[in-house]
Amino acid sequence: MSIHATHIARPVTVSRVMLKVLAALLPGIAVSVYCFGPGVLVQLLLATVTALAAEAAVLRLRQRPVAPALADLSAVVTAWLLALSMPPLGAWWMIVLATLFAIVLGKQLYGGLGNNPFNPAMVGFAVMIVSFPAQMAAWGTPLAALDAAAQLQWIFTHTLPAGSSLDAISSATPLDVLKTGLLQGGQDASQLLQQPRFGHWGNAGGEWVALAWALGGLWLWQQKLIPWRTPLAMLAGVLAVSLPLWLWQPAQYASPLFHLLNGATLLAAGFIVTDPVSGSTTPLGRLIFGFLVGVLVVVIRVFGGFPDAVAFAVLIMNMAVPFIDQTTQPRVFGRKGGRHA
Amino acid sequence: MSNTPSVWQDISRKGLWQQNPGLVQLLGLCPVLAISNNVVNALALGLATTLVTALSSATVSSVRHWVPHDIRNPVFIMIIASLVTCVDLAMNAWLHELYLVLGIFIPLITTNCIVMARAEAFASRQPVREAAWDGTMMGLGLTGVLVALGALRELLGKGTLLAGADKLLGPAGQQLTLQLAGPDYQFLLMLLPPGAFLGLALLIAGKNVLDARARQRAAAAANLAPHAEASPAP
Numbered sequence: 001m002s003i004h005a006t007h008i009a010r011p012v013t014v015s016r017v018m019l020k021v022l023a024a025l026l027p028g029i030a031v032s033v034y035c036f037g038p039g040v041l042v043q044l045l046l047a048t049v050t051a052l053a054a055e056a057a058v059l060r061l062r063q064r065p066v067a068p069a070l071a072d073l074s075a076v077v078t079a080w081l082l083a084l085s086m087p088p089l090g091a092w093w094m095i096v097l098a099t100l101f102a103i104v105l106g107k108q109l110y111g112g113l114g115n116n117p118f119n120p121a122m123v124g125f126a127v128m129i130v131s132f133p134a135q136m137a138a139w140g141t142p143l144a145a146l147d148a149a150a151q152l153q154w155i156f157t158h159t160l161p162a163g164s165s166l167d168a169i170s171s172a173t174p175l176d177v178l179k180t181g182l183l184q185g186g187q188d189a190s191q192l193l194q195q196p197r198f199g200h201w202g203n204a205g206g207e208w209v210a211l212a213w214a215l216g217g218l219w220l221w222q223q224k225l226i227p228w229r230t231p232l233a234m235l236a237g238v239l240a241v242s243l244p245l246w247l248w249q250p251a252q253y254a255s256p257l258f259h260l261l262n263g264a265t266l267l268a269a270g271f272i273v274t275d276p277v278s279g280s281t282t283p284l285g286r287l288i289f290g291f292l293v294g295v296l297v298v299v300i301r302v303f304g305g306f307p308d309a310v311a312f313a314v315l316i317m318n319m320a321v322p323f324i325d326q327t328t329q330p331r332v333f334g335r336k337g338g339r340h341a
Numbered sequence: 342m343s344n345t346p347s348v349w350q351d352i353s354r355k356g357l358w359q360q361n362p363g364l365v366q367l368l369g370l371c372p373v374l375a376i377s378n379n380v381v382n383a384l385a386l387g388l389a390t391t392l393v394t395a396l397s398s399a400t401v402s403s404v405r406h407w408v409p410h411d412i413r414n415p416v417f418i419m420i421i422a423s424l425v426t427c428v429d430l431a432m433n434a435w436l437h438e439l440y441l442v443l444g445i446f447i448p449l450i451t452t453n454c455i456v457m458a459r460a461e462a463f464a465s466r467q468p469v470r471e472a473a474w475d476g477t478m479m480g481l482g483l484t485g486v487l488v489a490l491g492a493l494r495e496l497l498g499k500g501t502l503l504a505g506a507d508k509l510l511g512p513a514g515q516q517l518t519l520q521l522a523g524p525d526y527q528f529l530l531m532l533l534p535p536g537a538f539l540g541l542a543l544l545i546a547g548k549n550v551l552d553a554r555a556r557q558r559a560a561a562a563a564n565l566a567p568h569a570e571a572s573p574a575p
Binding site: 127132133 | 528529531535
């Protein structure tokens with residue numbers, strides 16, 4: 001499958017694009033490994049193997065050629081995005097199950113690459129957060145002293161070597177701490193945010209991971225692989241809700257910086273809302289799509305029941321994409337007025 | 342034994358498989374999706390619906406010559422509603438716990454499309470015995486889908502089968518419950534509404550696969566047979 005014009009010397013193939021997306025994820029992965037330990041790599045490996053196996057199995061069932069679909073690397077991108085959104089020290093079956101749902105249900109049952117209305121990685125994530133909220137909330141403690149062997153043992157057997165305590169390896173995410181803290185009452189947001197878990201900018205350790213995602217996203221934009229409209233519109237959407245709330249009652253609501261650096265906000269801006277298949281494709285549509293994803297992320301985080309909301313926001317807006325695309329079709333050159341050119 | 346199926350066989354085959362209300366006609370989806378989170382609830386609602394469909398079809402058929410065509414729908418609904426009220430009161434009296442669980446879905450059998458559809462499409466133009474048989478088979482077809490979906494969701498969602506069977510069968514039913522996974526096991530998605538949609542989609546896909554295979558076999562047999570017989574012919 002190639003999408004090249006005649007004047008471009010080297011054709012842009014899907015697998016080249018996907019390879020660059022994977023490369024753009026590397027800085028974030030490196031920082032994640034530094035922060036949460038080699039468990040991150042185990043999650044990536046488990047997700048990749050499961051994704052390729054699931055893709056091959058379904059393609060065989062559908063009697064479609066297997067090799068080209070595996071070689072386009074799109075399943076690996078889905079697997080990596082999913083593995084990077086899941087808890088780094090989650091049990092092995094969680095990432096396997098999530099990847100199966102993403103590839104089989106989110107992608108292949110709709111007809112494979114290019115036909116899925118929903119972002120497959122977000123389908124997998126949403127299935128897990130709805131089904132296993134407790135396990136999904138237990139994140140590795142950043143910079144915890146836990147060696148690789150202990151992490152492996154925890155991921156595969158759910159036991160720990162003698163001497164290490166569960167607190168060292170699983171802590172709630174800052175979003176979770178804030179949400180439960182506010183629900184319990186007693187302390188307001190500004191007091192809660194003084195805790196060491198939040199660091200200086202709202203997410204100790206995690207802020208560097210988030211910035212590394214942003215770096216990868218910027219490189220993809222520089223390589224002309226993602227449009228600037230969707231990510232910027234999404235960040236504008238996040239600001240549009242979080243800034244007024246914070247200015248209105250800083251004691252009650254977290255700052256816009258907190259929302260930018262926590263959860264999957266920057267990962268989504270660079271790699272998830274820019275998915276060319278499930279996102280909007282018209283110029284105006286990309287602005288609307290991205291902006292509303294950003295708005296929904298903050299609205300669901302602040303007023304909803306789940307701590308992070310990127311998956312839900314993206315899935316909800318995926319549903320709206322056909323409508324957005326239809327109503328924002330650009331005028332065809334040479335025709336007057338008519339929206340439905 | 343003749344090759345042409347009797348009218349009874351034909352009606353059963355349509356109700357249970359070919360025109361299955363849950364998998365083919367996709368009628369009465371609201372209770373199918375809402376009540377199929379375990380086997381016992383699914384079975385109870387399925388049987389209640391079967392009872393209503395059978396009785397209403399028989400009643401509608403028996404009065405079909407006296408019901409004016411223009412007001413047939415209100416008449417059918419009155420008949421169905423009276424029967425549902427009887428089932429509702431009976432379940433409240435004898436299966437009270439189950440009645441509390443199924444709640445609004447018992448009275449809602451009145452508005453279940455499959456009951457009305459059989460009254461309109463079959464019972465209002467067929468003799469009483471055929472209509473009663475059709476209602477029974479359509480109801481059982483729906484019950485089959487409900488139970489299959491209930492089993493799938495209960496097994497994947499909670500790791501049990503037939504939990505709460507005592508509500509349907511009395512204290513003896515408690516021993517029927519199968520615990521197939523650890524007590525901590527829970528896969529919430531299958532118990533929540535998305536699990537109902539996913540499960541029903543899987544069942545429909547499964548039926549389509551089976552039908553497609555049957556068609557292929559039939560086509561293969563039809564291709565072979567004439568060759569074997571007609572080989573001397575040009």
